[in-house]
Amino acid sequence: MSKVHVQTTINGDQxxxxxxxxxxxxxxxxxxxxxxxxxxxxxTGDCGACTIMLDGRLVCSCLMLAAEAEGQELTTIEGIxxxxxxxxxxxxxxxxxxxxxxxxxxxxxxxxxxxxDRNPNPxxxxxxxxxxxxxxxCTGYDKIVRAVQDAAKELAYQA
Amino acid sequence: xxxxxxxxxxxTTPVRPDGVxxxxxxxxxxxxxxxxxxxxxxxxxxxxxxARIKRVDLSKALAMQGVxxxxxxxxFPMLASGEVSGEAGGDLADIARNVMARDKALYHxxxxxxxAATSLEVAEQALDAIEVDYEVLPPVLDVLEAMAADATxxxxxxxxxxxxxxxxxxxxxxxxxxxxxxxxxxxxxAADVVxxxxxxxxxxxxxxxxPHACTATVNEEGKATVWCCTQGHFDFRTMTAxxxxxxxxxxxxxxxxxxxxxGGKTVVYLExxxxxxxxxxxxxxxxxxxxxxxxxxxxxxSGSVVRVKVGARKDGRITAAKAWLAYEAGGLAxxxxxxxxxxxxxxxxxxxxxxxxxxxxxxKPKVAAYRAPGxxxxxxxxxxxxxxxxxxxxxxxxxxxxxxxxxxGTQAPYxxxxxxxxxxxxxxxxxxxxxxxxxxPEGAGRGVAAGFWxxxxxxxxxxxxxxxxxxxxxxxxxxxxGGSRASMCLMAAETLGxxxxxxxxxxxxxxxxxxxxxxxxxxxxxxxxMAVVRACEDIIAECKARAAATxxxxxxxxxxxxGTAVPAPGxxxxxxxxSLADLAASASATGGPILGKASLNAQGAGASFSINFADLKxxxxxxxxxxxxxxAIQDAGKAIHPAYVEGQMQGGAAQGIGWxxxxxxxxxxxxxxxxxxxxxxxxxxxxxxxxIDTEIVEVPNPSHPYGVRGVGETPIVAPLxxxxxxxxxxxxxxxxxxxxxxxxxxxxxxxx
Ligand code: FES
Ligand code: FES
Numbered sequence: 011m012s013k014v015h016v017q018t019t020i021n022g023d024q025x026x027x028x029x030x031x032x033x034x035x036x037x038x039x040x041x042x043x044x045x046x047x048x049x050x051x052x053x054t055g056d057c058g059a060c061t062i063m064l065d066g067r068l069v070c071s072c073l074m075l076a077a078e079a080e081g082q083e084l085t086t087i088e089g090i091x092x093x094x095x096x097x098x099x100x101x102x103x104x105x106x107x108x109x110x111x112x113x114x115x116x117x118x119x120x121x122x123x124x125x126x127d128r129n130p131n132p133x134x135x136x137x138x139x140x141x142x143x144x145x146x147x148c149t150g151y152d153k154i155v156r157a158v159q160d161a162a163k164e165l166a167y168q169a
Numbered sequence: 170x171x172x173x174x175x176x177x178x179x180x181t182t183p184v185r186p187d188g189v190x191x192x193x194x195x196x197x198x199x200x201x202x203x204x205x206x207x208x209x210x211x212x213x214x215x216x217x218x219x220a221r222i223k224r225v226d227l228s229k230a231l232a233m234q235g236v237x238x239x240x241x242x243x244x245f246p247m248l249a250s251g252e253v254s255g256e257a258g259g260d261l262a263d264i265a266r267n268v269m270a271r272d273k274a275l276y277h278x279x280x281x282x283x284x285a286a287t288s289l290e291v292a293e294q295a296l297d298a299i300e301v302d303y304e305v306l307p308p309v310l311d312v313l314e315a316m317a318a319d320a321t322x323x324x325x326x327x328x329x330x331x332x333x334x335x336x337x338x339x340x341x342x343x344x345x346x347x348x349x350x351x352x353x354x355x356x357x358x359a360a361d362v363v364x365x366x367x368x369x370x371x372x373x374x375x376x377x378x379x380p381h382a383c384t385a386t387v388n389e390e391g392k393a394t395v396w397c398c399t400q401g402h403f404d405f406r407t408m409t410a411x412x413x414x415x416x417x418x419x420x421x422x423x424x425x426x427x428x429x430x431x432g433g434k435t436v437v438y439l440e441x442x443x444x445x446x447x448x449x450x451x452x453x454x455x456x457x458x459x460x461x462x463x464x465x466x467x468x469x470x471s472g473s474v475v476r477v478k479v480g481a482r483k484d485g486r487i488t489a490a491k492a493w494l495a496y497e498a499g500g501l502a503x504x505x506x507x508x509x510x511x512x513x514x515x516x517x518x519x520x521x522x523x524x525x526x527x528x529x530x531x532x533k534p535k536v537a538a539y540r541a542p543g544x545x546x547x548x549x550x551x552x553x554x555x556x557x558x559x560x561x562x563x564x565x566x567x568x569x570x571x572x573x574x575x576x577x578g579t580q581a582p583y584x585x586x587x588x589x590x591x592x593x594x595x596x597x598x599x600x601x602x603x604x605x606x607x608x609x610p611e612g613a614g615r616g617v618a619a620g621f622w623x624x625x626x627x628x629x630x631x632x633x634x635x636x637x638x639x640x641x642x643x644x645x646x647x648x649x650x651g652g653s654r655a656s657m658c659l660m661a662a663e664t665l666g667x668x669x670x671x672x673x674x675x676x677x678x679x680x681x682x683x684x685x686x687x688x689x690x691x692x693x694x695x696x697x698x699m700a701v702v703r704a705c706e707d708i709i710a711e712c713k714a715r716a717a718a719t720x721x722x723x724x725x726x727x728x729x730x731x732g733t734a735v736p737a738p739g740x741x742x743x744x745x746x747x748s749l750a751d752l753a754a755s756a757s758a759t760g761g762p763i764l765g766k767a768s769l770n771a772q773g774a775g776a777s778f779s780i781n782f783a784d785l786k787x788x789x790x791x792x793x794x795x796x797x798x799x800x801a802i803q804d805a806g807k808a809i810h811p812a813y814v815e816g817q818m819q820g821g822a823a824q825g826i827g828w829x830x831x832x833x834x835x836x837x838x839x840x841x842x843x844x845x846x847x848x849x850x851x852x853x854x855x856x857x858x859x860x861i862d863t864e865i866v867e868v869p870n871p872s873h874p875y876g877v878r879g880v881g882e883t884p885i886v887a888p889l890x891x892x893x894x895x896x897x898x899x900x901x902x903x904x905x906x907x908x909x910x911x912x913x914x915x916x917x918x919x920x921x
Contacts (some may be wrong), residue, residue, distance in 0.1 A: 046201045047194015049428070051378040052460040056847035059378055087194035100192040104184045107812035110651035110820060112191030113198055113379040113428025135856075142856040145847060147376045147429050148651060149816055150823030151855040 018079040020045070021089025029076040035069075036060045038076035039086060047087040047116050051145065058144030061117035062086050068124045070143075087116035090123060098168075099123055099161045106157035110148035118144050122158045130166055134159065178663040179875055182812040185655035186673050187426070196426045199382030199398030204453040207384065208237055208285040210446050211292040212439075212456070213299050214466060215274030215281050218308035218532040218840025219323070222274055222301065225282055230295040235287040238449035239295065240442065242271040242281070246414040259436070259503035265412045267501050267535045268441050274303065275323060275500025276534050277841045278465030280438075285446040285454045308532040308840035312474055312495045315341040315529050323500060323530040343502035344528040346510045348582055356489025356521030360480025364557040368550040369906040370889075372472040372497060372834035375539045376824070376852050379428020380463045385443035386453035393420050393444050398427045400434040400648055401687025406679050412441040420444070423678040424648040431824070432538030433468045435687045464845035469834060470539035471496040471504045472531075473546040477513075479554045485564050485572040490519055494526035494547055499535040504528040505543030508623070511583035512886075513547035516592055516619045516778060517573045522582060532840045538689060540821060541622040541882035545828065545889050549907070552618035552890030556897065566617040566894070567605075567780070571596045581776075591804025591868035592619070592778035598866055599780040604800045613786040613797055614899025618890030620779035620803070624879030625690030626771030626872075630683025631700035633661065633708050635763040639750025641665065643674040643701055646685030647693045651820075651881070652813035656694045657701050659809050660875060664705035666732035667749060674701075683768055691879020694809055695870075696771035702874045703767030712752050715759040720744045773872025774879055779803035781822065781887035785895040789918060792911030794830050794896065800862045801887070806870040806878030814880050819861040821884020827853045828885075829892035831908050 013028040020043070029038050036053075039045040039062075048071055051057035055073040062071045063085040090097045099119050102108070109115045118141065125132060125140045132140065137158050138151070146154060190196040227239040248262040270279045282299050286292040309315045309323060320341055328335050331345040357363060383397030393415075399405045402422035410417045427434060439456040447454040458467070476493040492513050498504035506526040514522055526547075559566040574596060575581065577589045599605055599617070609615045631645045643661050647653060654674040662669045685697055713727040716734030720727075726740040733746040747755075756763055784797040801818040808814040831851040835843045844850045869876025889907060897903050902917050 040200075041203075045194075046197070049198065049379070050200065051380070051428075052847050054460065054846055054848065057378055057460075091193055096189065096192065100189075103192050104188045107182065107652070107816050109188070109191055110813075110816055111377070111379070111427060111429045112187075112196055113377075113426075115191055116194045119192060134860075138855040138858075142854040145378055145852060145854060147378050147431070147824065147852065148820045150819035150821075150853075150861050151858055152819045152861045153812070153816060155855065155860070 014077045016077055016080050018081065019083045021085055031077060033076045034072050035074040035076045035079055036071040039071060045086055045088055049113055049116055051113070058117045058121060059114055061120045061144065063120060063124055068121055085120065087120055090119055097123065098164050099158070102157040102161040106153045106160060108149060108153040108157040114144060114146040118146065118154055126162055126165060131162060176663060178669050179659050179809050180811065182810055183655065183669045185652050186658060187649060187654055198379055198428050199425045200457045202384045202396045202425065203455070204384060204386060207453040207455055208287060208450055209289045209292050210283055210285045210443060210454045210456040211289065211296055212280050212442065213282040213296045215270065215277060215279040217274055217303055217305050218277040219306040220274045220303040221306060222270060222272060222281065223304055224302040226300040227282060229298040229300065230284055233291065233295050233298060235291040236284055236295045237452060238285040238446045239299070240283050240445050240449065242269045244445060245269050245412065247271065248411065261408065261411050263501040263503055263535070264408060264436055268412060268437060276532050278462065278534065279500065280466065283442045283446060285450050309341060310531055310533065310836055310840050312472060312497050312529050312531060315531050316495065316527065323532065327530060341530040342527050343498055343530055344506065346507050346526045347524065348510055349523040350582065351521030353489050353491060353521050353523050357480045359482065359488040361483045362558055362561045363478065363480040364554050364561070365478035366550070366554060366905055367474065367476045368553065370473050370546050370549065372469040372533060373828045373832045374464060374469040374850065375431040375433035377429030377431060377433060380458040380460055381434070381438055381467060382457040383439045383443050384453060384455040385440065385447045387444060387448040391419055393447070394423065395420065395440055395444060396423045396425055397440055398425050398434060400427065400430045400650065400689050402648065403646060403679055403684050404687050405437050405440055408437045409441045409444060413444060421678060421680050424676060427648045427650050430650055431540045432542060432689060435538050435689050438467055460847065461845045464850060465842055466534055468537050468539060469534060470542060471498065471536050471546065473497065475547055475550040477550040477554045479558060481558050481562070483562060485562060485569045487517060487519055487573050489521040490514055491522065492524040492547065492550065496526065496528055496543065496546065497531045497533060497536065498528050499533045500530065501535040502528060502530065504536055505538065507543070509543035509547040512544040512621055513551050514582045515621045516575055518575050518579045519582065533834070540824065540885040544622060544886045545825065548621065548886050549889035549893065553893050556894040567596050567600050570619055588775065588871060589868055590776055590778060591866045594866045594868050595778055595780040595802045595804055598802050598864055599782060602800060602802065602864065604798055604862060605782060609784055610797055613784045614895045614897065615782060615784050616891045616893065616895025616898060617780065617782045618887040618894060620781065620883045620886030621776060622691060622882040622886065623776055624695065624774035625692045626696045626774040627686045627692060628770045629685045629697040629700040630768040631697060631704045631766070632682060633704040633765040635708065635749055635753045637753050639748060639753045641667065641672040643672060644677045644682045645674065645697050645701060646677055646682045647688045647697045649676055650688050651816065652810060653688070653693045655813065656698060656809045660698050661701050661705050664702050665708065666730065691881040692774065695774050695873055695877045695879050698877060699771050699873055700767045700769055703769065704765040707765030707767060708763060711763055711765060712749070715752055716747045718759055719747065719755065773870070775806055775870030775872060777804055777878045777880060777883040779883050779887050781891045783891050783895050785892065785899055787896060787899045787914060792914035794909060794914065796826060796859055798859055798862070801884060802864045802866060803880065803883055804866040804868050804878060805880045806873065807867055807876035808865050809875065809877060811865060814865055815863045817880050818863045818884045822861050822888050823853050823858055825885045825888025826858065826892060829889045829907050829909060831910050833908050
């Protein structure tokens with residue numbers, strides 16, 4: 011089967027890769043590009059562990075074909091921390107003990123960043139509904155919601 | 170418990186040492202290791218819930234381009250029975266047969282064969298080329314039908330264990346467990362009220378987000394290295410060695426970071442298969458389960474039928490209690506009916522009781538440990554019965570429990586007298602809690618229930634090393650599933666008298682540190698923590714000896730204060746105190762690098778009790794339940810890192826709420842699970858839950874240097890009863906069975 015050539019931007023880097031037509035973006039990230047920070051919990055769009063941003067939209071990379079990345083801009087967990095260190099959300103997840111095992115954490119942080127990019131001042135309900143596509147089996151969500159609330163507060167203060 | 174006063178580091182909430190790697194995507198989990206020249210494996214699973222395997226032919230698969238190995242049950246040695254200890258326990262022969270079916274497929278999804286190929290696609294095609302002849306047998310799916318005398322048998326060699334005489338006929342009842350005390354008849358005769366009920370709960374899955382994964386490589390000398398997500402790589406090594414009939418010394422296990430386990434990653438599924446495939450192929454082999462495989466072939470916990478009868482006097486004192494438990498084991502023995510029997514009445518001081526439990530084979534996945542294995546099912550029934558008694562007596566449910574609460578000196582139903590325990594303290598804390606004092610919101614209902622878990626100790630090792638700059642390395646062998654590296658650092662820093670930041674904890678592989686039993690049984694902070702404290706004490710003794718030699722004084726003329734060696738009061742030595750950094754810097758002159766070590770078999774884990782309560786609202790149109798507030802109160806003995814203890818309480822509450830309201834294995838009549846995915850196996854999401862309020866009670870455990878009790882498992886126990894009792898309060902109808910999903914609630918409302 012002939013492979014598809016894809017040119018795309020991931021976390022600001024120009025990236026070229028080959029993939030088979032039915033390969034998902036999650037498989038391309040993990041198996042072709044070695045970006046293992048994006049996790050697979052289900053492969054069917056139900057857990058959010060594979061969450062990435064595609065041109066500012068939140069997508070489950072397990073439901074996206076790798077070939078669809080052509081000409082797009084992708085952000086993965088590897089692109090969240092900046093040159094000055096951790097993103098506020100990453101710091102708040104640590105301070106609030108918002109992870110136990112940590113397998114869901116990359117997906118939550120990418121999803122929460124997409125929320126704060128669009129709504130800098132979400133209330134608890136907005137956070138809970140926004141993150142309802144991300145499963146966490148360890149925390150009961152309490153500390154995750156608090157971490158996002160606190161990050162929003164700090165970002166508002168900085169702005 | 171001498172040090173429990175004046176703690177400086179223990180009880181604070183610093184960021185865990187592995188934290189940054191886990192928020193940046195750097196941390197390596199089970200599926201994150203790829204090796205050069207690696208093959209991809211897939212497992213062929215039985216399409217039948219119950220079938221005799223008459224023939225497996227791998228030849229067509231092996232002949233395919235890109236296929237390097239294929240195995241089936243015939244490639245694995247037949248094992249005699251042999252127990253493995255602890256919560257990961259069970260019979261190794263059963264675990265072996267679960268890893269790869271031999272003569273029979275015992276559930277839909279049971280592994281029958283496996284292949285390794287150059288890509289996943291080729292491996293999938295190779296599975297299609299494997300020929301298996303099955304003789305399909307009727308599946309046995311209902312636990313009560315499985316117990317009937319004329320039931321189809323899963324195992325003709327299954328003779329019920331635990332009876333006074335071994336039965337002469339085989340059955341599906343693998344084991345019976347019984348506990349009794351006092352005079353049941355007299356007890357019920359003395360009761361003013363008697364309640365009874367039968368409660369059914371289907372199988373539920375641990376639901377860890379990370380599917381099982383491993384990579385194995387076996388070299389030409391037969392030495393294997395296995396990387397996997399596991400709750401205990403040492404026990405995985407033992408199991409794999411037995412199942413493959415190889416030497417422990419030939420296996421090295423490296424624990425990856427682990428994406429949740431809750432008991433479900435205390436047994437092997439993939440590892441022996443990956444080693445066998447790699448050995449045959451001569452190349453590394455990676456095996457990763459799909460989510461569907463996780464549901465069909467790993468976990469879950471037992472479905473159950475529990476019957477309870479409880480009598481009490483008007484003043485609330487329980488006079489007698491009787492229970493009957495039937496737990497599904499799945500296709501192979503290993504149901505947690507023992508702990509179910511031992512825990513059902515554990516929070517209460519009872520004079521007269523009888524409890525009998527049966528472990529029953531059915532054609533469903535072999536159950537695995539799930540957080541307080543066996544306790545949620547049985548204690549749900551008891552906590553519901555107590556709620557009914559409180560209603561009949563018009564008594565506050567907390568007062569009823571306080572009236573009967575076990576305390577220090579109470580003889581536990583399972584034998585020993587309780588040392589200091591915190592059950593009464595939890596009830597008292599609940600009575601004073603603002604959430605309990607608040608009015609139940611209009612239209613909502615409130616439910617109360619107790620939780621309990623034994624906790625275990627057992628074997629652990631730890632080593633502590635002082636680097637050249639005085640920084641401290643703790644090496645231990647328990648996979649960190651929720652912040653245990655931080656807890657080890659806190660205890661080490663406290664014991665050594667140095668700041669938290671000076672200590673780093675690492676989880677060693679099976680060749681770089683001593684044996685630690687699984688991260689399970691809520692044992693890690695207790696038992697491995699104790700080993701870390703002892704290893705630090707070893708360091709202190711060594712440092713004192715080195716300081717004494719440096720100063721030319723006697724060893725007992727040196728004291729250890731705030732991380733430094735100082736001369737004892739009255740010792741006439743005109744010297745400067747020596748810090749860890751000083752001692753490390755002069756180590757070459759005083760005897761070489763400074764090391765400490767400890768190994769132990771920890772006893773006295775200390776039971777952990779809880780009280781939970783919640784306000785729930787039922788939508789009478791849809792049958793949906795909304796959790797308005799949830800409060801969890803639990804005795805932690807001593808919270809080493811309180812935020813991580815709260816996290817255990819909140820996470821366990823969420824799992825218990827999910828189990829009570831939505832989660833269940835749904836089967837068709839052929840024994841095929843109909844909801845093997847996260848869309849239809851509905852675990853709680855963020856919008857399903859409120860904040861979960863916690864209160865940590867601290868009644869120190871005298872057996873631990875800082876008073877620790879295990880905290881990880883108790884949190885899942887109470888929520889089942891809490892939800893059942895709150896729904897009862899909200900709609901005025903008692904729903905005996907779980908989950909109380911919308912259709913079940915609507916049916917109950919319609920029937921009323
Ligand atoms: S892996 Fe993509 S949503 Fe679960
Ligand atoms: S921290 Fe384990 S799944 Fe979220």
